[in-house]
Amino acid sequence: MIEPTPPASVEERVNFNTGEVLMNPSVGEPIMRLDDVTVSFAGRNAVRGVTFDVHQGEITALIGPSGSGKTTLLRALNRMHDTVRTASVTGSVKLGATDVYAGTTDATLLRSRVGMVFQRPNPFPTMSIYENTVAGLKFNGVRKKALLDEAAESALIAAALWDSARDRLKAHASTLSGGEQQRLCIARALAVEPEVLLMDEPTSALDPIATKRIEELIGELKHRVTIIIVTHNMQQAMRVSDRCAFLLMGEDKAGELIEFGPTAKLFSEPTDPRTLDYVNGRFG
Amino acid sequence: MALPNGAYRGLLATVAAVFVGLVLWFVISLIVQAKPAFSTLGFSWIVQKTWDPTHGKFGLLPFILGTIETTAIALVLAVPIGLGTALALAYLVPHRLRASLGTAVELLAAVPSVVYGLWGLIVLAPLCREYLEPFLTSVFGWTGLFNGPDQGVGLVLAGIILFVMVLPTMVAISRDVLAVVPNDQVEGAMALGATRWQVLRKVVVPGARTGLLGGLTLATGRALGETVAVALVIGNSPYIAHSIKSPAATLPSLIVNNFGEATGTELSALFGAGLVLLVIGVGVNAMARALVRSTARGGAASVAVA
Numbered sequence: 197m198i199e200p201t202p203p204a205s206v207e208e209r210v211n212f213n214t215g216e217v218l219m220n221p222s223v224g225e226p227i228m229r230l231d232d233v234t235v236s237f238a239g240r241n242a243v244r245g246v247t248f249d250v251h252q253g254e255i256t257a258l259i260g261p262s263g264s265g266k267t268t269l270l271r272a273l274n275r276m277h278d279t280v281r282t283a284s285v286t287g288s289v290k291l292g293a294t295d296v297y298a299g300t301t302d303a304t305l306l307r308s309r310v311g312m313v314f315q316r317p318n319p320f321p322t323m324s325i326y327e328n329t330v331a332g333l334k335f336n337g338v339r340k341k342a343l344l345d346e347a348a349e350s351a352l353i354a355a356a357l358w359d360s361a362r363d364r365l366k367a368h369a370s371t372l373s374g375g376e377q378q379r380l381c382i383a384r385a386l387a388v389e390p391e392v393l394l395m396d397e398p399t400s401a402l403d404p405i406a407t408k409r410i411e412e413l414i415g416e417l418k419h420r421v422t423i424i425i426v427t428h429n430m431q432q433a434m435r436v437s438d439r440c441a442f443l444l445m446g447e448d449k450a451g452e453l454i455e456f457g458p459t460a461k462l463f464s465e466p467t468d469p470r471t472l473d474y475v476n477g478r479f480g
Numbered sequence: 481m482a483l484p485n486g487a488y489r490g491l492l493a494t495v496a497a498v499f500v501g502l503v504l505w506f507v508i509s510l511i512v513q514a515k516p517a518f519s520t521l522g523f524s525w526i527v528q529k530t531w532d533p534t535h536g537k538f539g540l541l542p543f544i545l546g547t548i549e550t551t552a553i554a555l556v557l558a559v560p561i562g563l564g565t566a567l568a569l570a571y572l573v574p575h576r577l578r579a580s581l582g583t584a585v586e587l588l589a590a591v592p593s594v595v596y597g598l599w600g601l602i603v604l605a606p607l608c609r610e611y612l613e614p615f616l617t618s619v620f621g622w623t624g625l626f627n628g629p630d631q632g633v634g635l636v637l638a639g640i641i642l643f644v645m646v647l648p649t650m651v652a653i654s655r656d657v658l659a660v661v662p663n664d665q666v667e668g669a670m671a672l673g674a675t676r677w678q679v680l681r682k683v684v685v686p687g688a689r690t691g692l693l694g695g696l697t698l699a700t701g702r703a704l705g706e707t708v709a710v711a712l713v714i715g716n717s718p719y720i721a722h723s724i725k726s727p728a729a730t731l732p733s734l735i736v737n738n739f740g741e742a743t744g745t746e747l748s749a750l751f752g753a754g755l756v757l758l759v760i761g762v763g764v765n766a767m768a769r770a771l772v773r774s775t776a777r778g779g780a781a782s783v784a785v786a
Contacts, residue, residue: 274671276667276670276671279670281575304670304673304674304675305673307670307671307672307673308672308673311671311672312667312671314664314667314668314671316664318662318664318665318667318668319668320665320668320669320682320683320686320687321665321687322683322686322687322689323686331669331672331682332672332673332674334682335669335672335673335674335675335678335682336672336673381668384668384672385671385672388672388673
């Protein structure tokens with residue numbers, strides 16, 4: 197059994213796919229830049245003309261009512277729309293110097309740099325807790341047991357799952373509670389050492405206590421990875437995020453960005469009256 | 481129509497009783513008909529090597545082996561090709577082609593077995609004799625399994641015909657169970673940087689393994705019991721085959737070729753052969769159930785959401 201050690205320091209961490217050493221996040225610098233991003237399905241826009249920067253080491257929340265295109269926009273950032281035949285993404289998404297939608301950009305490699313946690317916990321049911329945690333590393337070709345063990349432990353500690361899971365790493369993921377399963381999914385995503393972690397309403401399938409623990413976890417994780425979180429819960433956005441993007445469905449049923457800015461300002465003195473209405477709960 | 485609860489219960493119980501009664505009647509008749517053979521010959525005849533009714537020898541071993549060998553050849557071919565085709569149909573083939581290819585698969589499954597047998601005998605047997613068997617002998621001859629003349633009909637051809645027959649069943653079932661692996665599993669793997677192939681191999685196939693085993697069991701059952709098509713292409717030789725190219729026979733082909741003239745102990749021995757076949761079939765099913773039980777743990781359905 198592996199001995200508990202503190203998680204690897206930021207400077208030592210490398211992406212297992214690209215071998216790039218991850219820089220100590222210089223908080224506040226843009227790491228992802230969205231410029232006029234439009235996602236459409238079968239020619240119909242789902243989200244239109246979104247432009248904003250995601251700052252390194254911060255938590256950026258995407259808020260807005262149902263149908264405002266939050267999830268659609270989020271899934272454009274790690275090219276999850278690639279599998280949908282009718283989907284098309286225009287505009288530009290940049291991760292550091294990488295153009296996400298350039299023909300030369302390998303989508304699988306990109307996804308090891310931009311991780312994702314989904315609405316419903318989706319651990320692999322046929323794999324154990326350990327196997328789930330290292331699944332991403334194995335997909336990326338890491339075979340050495342020592343490396344896998346170390347990464348699994350570090351990721352499980354970071355996801356606050358190590359204490360409860362360390363003695364049953366070989367147990368099936370399905371033996372965990374819903375909240376633990378979601379933390380396992382977070383650990384699984386962290387193990388690959390992504391630069392950005394996308395979270396799509398990660399607490400919407402969880403009870404209030406499990407939600408609280410995930411929110412605390414998100415706050416701790418920002419020292420390790422830049423987070424973009426979709427949430428329909430404004431209190432959650434207020435509690436966890438540094439910056440907020442407010443989206444709303446426009447006349448043509450496509451979501452558009454109404455306002456983007458520091459969370460505190462967006463909630464206390466928004467510039468757009470629609471944002472004010474939304475954060476005050478007048479609709480949505 | 482509103483029936484009182486008691487009436488529903490009575491109705492269902494009656495229907496179920498008819499079914500149970502039929503099964504019992506069938507099994508008991510089989511045993512009763514086979515009994516004279518067992519009282520005359522004991523039990524050892526089942527595994528004896530010689531089938532020679534005129535001299536009172538009814539050894540079933542050549543037919544048991546023939547049944548197992550042809551089924552094994554069919555499955556060795558059907559498992560990789562069937563799984564590959566099913567994966568392609570479920571995940572790789574463009575959507576507009578899936579429906580027509582799926583229909584083609586179901587069409588193949590509906591072809592009567594005697595037609596496959598005829599096709600095998602008239603079309604495949606000459607090809608098998610002229611091309612396939614010489615080729616197999618030149619590549620695998622060193623194993624010693626391909627000795628003897630190239631004859632066309634025999635174990636190889638019977639195995640191939642069975643493969644062609646079970647393939648649609650396997651593809652149709654495998655495709656359906658692969659397609660229902662939850663999409664969030666597929667996306668979960670993709671989001672970790674898995675390639676398309678890794679998603680299929682590490683997530684989709686393991687996630688569907690219970691259903692895949694079910695498909696394999698059905699295919700095995702069909703291969704074990706197939707009668708007419710095998711009887712047409714296997715060469716019907718009552719001797720133990722010493723080469724995969726040799727003519728042989730299976731338990732079903734033995735029965736269909738001999739019941740017409742059989743009387744007395746021979747007829748009873750044919751019922752005995754049927755009983756042995758039934759036992760093999762039940763055994764395969766039981767094994768599959770045990771396998772499913774041991775792998776079902778952690779199946780897709782058991783992941784809890786709070």
